[in-house]
Structure formats: structure tokens, C-alpha cells
Amino acid sequence: MLYVKAPAKINLTLDVLHKRPDNYHEIEMIMTTVDLSDRIGLMGTAKGIHIQSADRFVPNDSRNLAYQAAQLIKDTFNIKTGVIISLDKKIPVAAGLAGGSSDAAATLKGLNKLWQLNLTLDELAELGAKIGSDVSFCVYGGTALAKGRGEIIQQLPTPPNCWVILAKPTIGVSTADVYGAFDVRTAQHPNTEEMIQALREGDYEAMCDNLGNALESVTLKLYPEVEQIKEQMKKFGADAVLMSGSGPTVFGLVHNEARIPRIYNGLRGFCSEVYAVRLIGEREPLA
Numbered sequence: 001m002l003y004v005k006a007p008a009k010i011n012l013t014l015d016v017l018h019k020r021p022d023n024y025h026e027i028e029m030i031m032t033t034v035d036l037s038d039r040i041g042l043m044g045t046a047k048g049i050h051i052q053s054a055d056r057f058v059p060n061d062s063r064n065l066a067y068q069a070a071q072l073i074k075d076t077f078n079i080k081t082g083v084i085i086s087l088d089k090k091i092p093v094a095a096g097l098a099g100g101s102s103d104a105a106a107t108l109k110g111l112n113k114l115w116q117l118n119l120t121l122d123e124l125a126e127l128g129a130k131i132g133s134d135v136s137f138c139v140y141g142g143t144a145l146a147k148g149r150g151e152i153i154q155q156l157p158t159p160p161n162c163w164v165i166l167a168k169p170t171i172g173v174s175t176a177d178v179y180g181a182f183d184v185r186t187a188q189h190p191n192t193e194e195m196i197q198a199l200r201e202g203d204y205e206a207m208c209d210n211l212g213n214a215l216e217s218v219t220l221k222l223y224p225e226v227e228q229i230k231e232q233m234k235k236f237g238a239d240a241v242l243m244s245g246s247g248p249t250v251f252g253l254v255h256n257e258a259r260i261p262r263i264y265n266g267l268r269g270f271c272s273e274v275y276a277v278r279l280i281g282e283r284e285p286l287a
């Protein structure tokens, strides 16, 4: 069995510029990986693609993004044999943390090795874009500016070291619904350039000051509990808080480790899924 790690991402910024003729939105966002990962196991088999997962929210057929990744590789390179993909899910589903996209990216990377295709990261990222807008970023990992519909990736410096508290209310959010309800006039637009500058200078305070997500204008209105979690996280002592992606997960950045227990325990009081993890933010070499 070949194992590949599939880390979650958070959005330090997410700006939506306009709606495109293909119905996607032109976006500009900065993403970074965090140390909360699914584990993908790949085992060659005679025929077909088989998904195994104990998580009842994860589809075990062609709707699964890891399945789609395997199908794409099989079709593109005319692979006749099959694969059993086992998904050990740790990333909450439909959370704004790109769990499914990261599983797809890990599957692309793992099959590249299993089937000895020798594809580069750039080639894998290009394939990934056919599966979903976030998959290209997940192929590279690390910290990056993503443009276009999310598939144009520019690497950025690793953010200053800190803790990340993640809290997910018990609702799942549909990314398509959130983009569908987005109104460019009422949204707050983050300052992407300032965030890039903060990362270049390794300035933790400036990173905190420039967190921003234009999709909050939609999700916070639909789900007031997301706003509540933001307020609680701030109250318990996080340095800065933001919703990740289309939500509903809220993350808080914390520099001082001694503050973690108060924030973690405070949130556990009314939120069932809370995690305290480190930022990764660095690219891992292709195995």
C-alpha cells in the first residue's frame, strides 16, 4: 500500500473580482496548508477504481474527487489496471478546507508514483484543474496566490510560524450556492497586495491585520452561527479570525501557545468540531 498525506488549506485572503461568462468567478486568493490531513492509501488492482471510506458523508463512487483523479489519470495515460483508494478522513467535509480537492491532489501524486508516470508538479497541477478549481493549489501545497478560477498558482513565502484554531459548526456549506448568491457591490474586498507584503516581510501582525474573505458577506448572512463563532474565538483570545473559503469553518491565528487551551476549551463548549494545529505553509517535494 502506498500512502500519501492530503493536508487541509485555509484562505488568508479571498477576493472575488467578477462573474465570468463560463459562470465561474474570477478570484484572487492566498491559501496556505495546515497540519490537519487526510491519509490516502493506494493499492494497485487488476481492474476498476474502488473507494473505501468509513466517513458516511464521503461518496464512494464517481462523485468522489479522488475517484475522478484516478479516472482522469487512467484515461489520459491509457492505464489498463485499477486501484483501491482508501480514504482516512480527518478533514471535515464541506467545510471550506478543500478536503476533497486535497484528496484528489494526493491521488494524482500517488498514482504518478504507483504507475511510474514521472509527471512533474506542473503537469499534475494542470490535470488537477480539470477536477476542481482548488485541486491545482493542493497539488503544490505550501503557500500561494491563486488567480483565474483558482487554478493559476504563484508560490509565496511561508507565513510566520503560528497556531491555527479551526472551528466548524455542524452545517455543511455548498460552494456553488455561496458563489451563486455573491454580490460584488456589498462584499468587503481584502487587500491582497498588503497580505503578500506581510508574507514577504514575515510580519505576523500585518498578516493578522490583512486577513479578509469576500465570501463572508454571503455565508455569514445565511448562517449567523458562523459570525457567532468568529466573535467567540476573538473573545477567547485569538489574534485574528476569518472564515475559510466558502465556509463554514472559522479559523483563528494564535502566536502565544499558552492561549490555546482557553480558546480550544471555550469553543468546545458550543462547537463539536474544534482543532488546534500548526500552519505548514511550505511546499513538500514530490515523492
Ligand SMILES: C[C@@](CO)(OP(=O)(O)O)[C@H](O)COP(=O)(O)OP(=O)(O)OC[C@H]1O[C@@H](n2ccc(N)nc2=O)[C@H](O)[C@@H]1O
Pocket: 011, 014, 023, 024, 025, 026, 027, 029, 095, 096, 097, 098, 101, 131, 132, 133, 134, 135, 148, 149, 150, 175, 176, 179, 180, 244, 245, 246, 247
Ligand atoms: C471557495 C473556495 C476557496 O478556496 O474553496 P472551498 O470553500 O470550496 O474550500 C474555492 O474557490 C472553491 O473551489 P472548488 O471547491 O474546487 O470549486 P469547484 O468544484 O471548481 O466549483 C464548485 C462551484 O463553485 C463555483 N465557483 C467555484 C470557483 C470559482 N472561482 N468560481 C465559482 O463560481 C461554481 O459555481 C462551481 O460550479
Ligand SMILES: Nc1ncnc2c1ncn2[C@@H]1O[C@H](COP(=O)(O)OP(=O)(O)O)[C@@H](O)[C@H]1O
Pocket: 057, 058, 059, 063, 064, 065, 066, 087, 092, 093, 094, 095, 096, 097, 098, 099, 100, 101, 103, 104, 173, 175, 245, 246, 247
Ligand atoms: N474525497 C472527498 N472528501 C470529502 N468530500 C468529497 C470527496 N469527494 C467528493 N466530495 C464531495 O464534495 C463536497 C465538498 O467537500 P469538501 O471538499 O470537503 O469541501 P470544501 O470544498 O468546502 O472544502 C462534499 O459535499 C462531498 O460530497
